[in-house]
Amino acid sequence: MIIDHPLLGPRDVSEFVYLGDASLINRPDSQNENAAKHFYEYLYLRENPAGEHRELWYHEHGDRSWLVVTRDTLTHKITRVELARDTALAAGRNK
Template sequence: MRIPCPYCGHRDAHEFSYLGDATLTRPDPETADPQEAFFQYVYLRENPAGPHEELWYHAAGCRQWLVVERDTRTHAISGARFARASKAGEVTS
């Protein structure tokens, strides 16, 4: 699998470390039931079949966090962007 790093170009997946789902938002600890919210955030995850956004760290390259759009059925990658360029409220580096 080759990942298109916006800075380094197409690189082998072995240069990267996988973190997980890039669509999750950390719960606010000031909510009414923070223990339940954090339990769901940490332990209850979806297992999507199809296009999905994931966080990858380019450890053997530019050392940037990337949001990679990958189809979980075929492993086809449709794009990647720097995580710091994500919209407000999303996970960023």
């Protein structure tokens, strides 16, 4: 596979390390009264679609960026690649 890095262009998948479902960005608030449930769902009940999947990849042998890659798990077609930091900021995770 090739991941089209938003800053570096197309790069072989062997430069990357996979983590999984991009919703791992959305770490729950531990102060919430249902924190235990939220953390359980956050960590264990991940998206696993047969189709478009937003997922986290780390460019370990590249620029060390975490990326959010939108990839179809049936065809492996990649339609979008973003810097995870931007995604996280857009999701309001600025502290």
